[in-house]
Amino acid sequence: xxxxxxxxxxxxxxxxxxxxxxxxxxxxxxxxxxxxxxxxxxxxxxxxxxxxxxxxxxxxxxxxxxxxxxxxxxxxxxxxxxxxxxxxxxxxxxxxxxxxxxxxxxxxxxxxxxxxxxxxxxxxxxxxxxx
Numbered sequence: 001x002x003x004x005x006x007x008x009x010x011x012x013x014x015x016x017x018x019x020x021x022x023x024x025x026x027x028x029x030x031x032x033x034x035x036x037x038x039x040x041x042x043x044x045x046x047x048x049x050x051x052x053x054x055x056x057x058x059x060x061x062x063x064x065x066x067x068x069x070x071x072x073x074x075x076x077x078x079x080x081x082x083x084x085x086x087x088x089x090x091x092x093x094x095x096x097x098x099x100x101x102x103x104x105x106x107x108x109x110x111x112x113x114x115x116x117x118x119x120x121x122x123x124x125x126x127x128x129x130x131x
Contacts (some may be wrong), residue, residue, distance in 0.1 A: 064125060
């Protein structure tokens with residue numbers, strides 16, 4: 001039989017799995033409106049017009065939003081690990097919490113870098129317009 005701890009752990013894992021699946025599905029639907037990686041590479045190599053630079057900027061803005069969402073998700077997971085009294089007694093707590101916190105920080109940094117790239121391409125689009 002399942003103990004209360006095992007049942008709570010299983011339920012928590014299931015909820016996180018469903019949340020992650022929902023996030024993945026949302027990201028996949030967002031990607032259909034953005035460039036593929038190959039399209040991006042081609043556009044970076046050949047972009048000459050303001051519209052092309054804006055398209056690249058839109059790609060990076062979408063990437064920044066996706067990374068920010070992942071950072072938020074992992075921050076929330078880390079907080080939930082911290083709140084769970086059973087996890088504090090678990091020998092794997094520190095590594096699990098640290099892993100989620102580390103991922104949240106990494107995704108937040110990636111989001112910032114993508115925002116910077118978007119701004120650079122927006123500036124390039126403005127410069128091309130002024131020519």
